[in-house]
Amino acid sequence: MHDNLPPTPASKTEMSAELWNSAVRVLDTNWAGDHMVPSRRLYPHQWSWDAAFIAIGLAYVNPTRAWRDLRSLFEAQWPDGRVPHIVFDPATAEGDYFPGPAFWDVPAYGNRAARGSTGIIQPPMHAIAAWEVYRRASAHGANCGQEARTELEWLYPRLVAQQRYLTTDRNLGRGGLASIVHPWESGLDNSPAWDEAMANVPADLALLTTHRRRDLDVSHAAHRPTDLDYSRYVGLVLSYRADGYADAGLLDRHAFAVECPAFNSILAAAELSLAQIARELGLPAEAAAHRDRAEQLTTAIVKRLWNPATGTFHALDVHTGKLSPANCVSGLLPLMLPDLPAELVESIMTEMRSERFGLPVPSYDRTAADFDTMRYWRGPVWINVNWLIRRGLLVHGFRDEAEELRLAMVRLVHRNGHFEYFHPATGEGLGAPTFSWTAALSLDLLADRSVPTYVKAG
Numbered sequence: 001m002h003d004n005l006p007p008t009p010a011s012k013t014e015m016s017a018e019l020w021n022s023a024v025r026v027l028d029t030n031w032a033g034d035h036m037v038p039s040r041r042l043y044p045h046q047w048s049w050d051a052a053f054i055a056i057g058l059a060y061v062n063p064t065r066a067w068r069d070l071r072s073l074f075e076a077q078w079p080d081g082r083v084p085h086i087v088f089d090p091a092t093a094e095g096d097y098f099p100g101p102a103f104w105d106v107p108a109y110g111n112r113a114a115r116g117s118t119g120i121i122q123p124p125m126h127a128i129a130a131w132e133v134y135r136r137a138s139a140h141g142a143n144c145g146q147e148a149r150t151e152l153e154w155l156y157p158r159l160v161a162q163q164r165y166l167t168t169d170r171n172l173g174r175g176g177l178a179s180i181v182h183p184w185e186s187g188l189d190n191s192p193a194w195d196e197a198m199a200n201v202p203a204d205l206a207l208l209t210t211h212r213r214r215d216l217d218v219s220h221a222a223h224r225p226t227d228l229d230y231s232r233y234v235g236l237v238l239s240y241r242a243d244g245y246a247d248a249g250l251l252d253r254h255a256f257a258v259e260c261p262a263f264n265s266i267l268a269a270a271e272l273s274l275a276q277i278a279r280e281l282g283l284p285a286e287a288a289a290h291r292d293r294a295e296q297l298t299t300a301i302v303k304r305l306w307n308p309a310t311g312t313f314h315a316l317d318v319h320t321g322k323l324s325p326a327n328c329v330s331g332l333l334p335l336m337l338p339d340l341p342a343e344l345v346e347s348i349m350t351e352m353r354s355e356r357f358g359l360p361v362p363s364y365d366r367t368a369a370d371f372d373t374m375r376y377w378r379g380p381v382w383i384n385v386n387w388l389i390r391r392g393l394l395v396h397g398f399r400d401e402a403e404e405l406r407l408a409m410v411r412l413v414h415r416n417g418h419f420e421y422f423h424p425a426t427g428e429g430l431g432a433p434t435f436s437w438t439a440a441l442s443l444d445l446l447a448d449r450s451v452p453t454y455v456k457a458g
């Protein structure tokens with residue numbers, strides 16, 4: 001890896017240099033030839049939204065690998081535009097991750113062999129990543145600039161197809177937003193935001209006798225989703241798989257469909273990045289269309305997911321038409337959207353500053369009776385969502401809090417290591433110990449060039 005880039009004034013300190021070097025080592029270890037694994041033992045394939053967060057940081061030290069990772073992912077894009085949540089590494093044994101390729105049993109498509117990916121998706125972070133990698137890489141001299149241009153041109157139509165799939169085939173609620181049809185699609189797997197919707201999903205614990213969880217071999221059971229969660233996860237895959245992962249008429253035959261505020265905010269923010277990419281590629285009419293779509297998505301998020309009673313956003317269960325009562329970090333993420341009405345921005349800020357959250361932001365309301373400091377997305381602090389929150393703070397000109405959050409994240413990772421997630425009170429590292437997006441985003445936080453170009457004047 002060429003880590004010879006100027007790592008910014010902040011990294012002149014010893015702490016920053018140590019963190020920078022350790023992050024580079026993690027990314028070196030987790031590189032698998034043409035893609036990055038999130039973690040060698042727990043997640044031995046390529047994951048979709050991980051690739052986006054990883055590329056954003058990797059671009060500082062190895063732009064060629066950052067582009068390669070995104071390209072590997074999009075080479076596995078389905079003809080309908082969906083970008084699979086996992087691209088399976090054929091060199092990894094079926095038993096090394098559950099559920100593996102044979103369980104998903106995805107048919108061959110395009111020039112891809114059968115069983116090459118899963119059939120579900122993850123939040124569409126990739127347009128944001130492509131634009132951020134381009135901005136970083138084009139600053140690294142002529143060769144990197146040329147490579148960046150070629151890669152951006154290759155990715156652009158594929159990113160547009162991804163957005164099209166999500167805003168049309170996945171507009172299951174007919175209100176202009178994308179539904180997720182499996183909690184894994186949110187990336188926030190066992191978030192309390194799905195508890196009500198998941199209660200209506202049949203749970204068959206016997207499924208776990210025929211299909212054995214592999215995550216518990218390499219991770220602590222108290223830090224992972226429960227068996228009850230997993231029995232529903234497996235059941236939902238079987239339900240979607242039964243019709244070849246088709247979306248037409250899905251609401252009538254599938255028990256889980258939810259509009260998530262975080263997923264849809266990323267979808268809208270992706271349109272803004274696509275507008276910037278289109279302008280860069282000399283496509284002004286397309287740029288304007290992307291900006292319009294971002295505005296429409298923002299309007300739909302406000303109309304469908306805002307709860308005036310709590311002053312924050314909540315997940316909508318498309319089957320029942322009800323908003324989830326849980327206060328989760330996903331409800332704060334519409335802060336990323338520059339067109340969010342000012343009074344809603346203020347209300348989110350009040351919620352974020354309240355005893356329920358605070359910086360760094362935990363994944364769930366600290367005051368909730370079932371707040372769980374250890375268990376995955378039900379309490380712990382995650383670096384990727386805090387990175388998104390920081391982006392939102394910058395978009396709306398909250399520079400002091402953005403800097404407070406940046407420093408809090410840098411300190412957390414420096415003190416505890418490049419863990420997958422962190423105990424929200426003690427900072428203890430939890431889950432996988434050498435986790436790629438934590439390392440990559442640490443580089444980005446140290447380099448501190450992540451201010452979106454559409455940031456409002458402070």
Ligand code: 9WN
Pocket residue numbers: 038043047048049050085184186187188189215
């Ligand atoms: C299921 C890889 C992924 C992340 C998700 C995180 C976790 C998988 C799992 O790991 O999910 O997709 O096995 O628990 O929740 O956000 O993309 O890092």
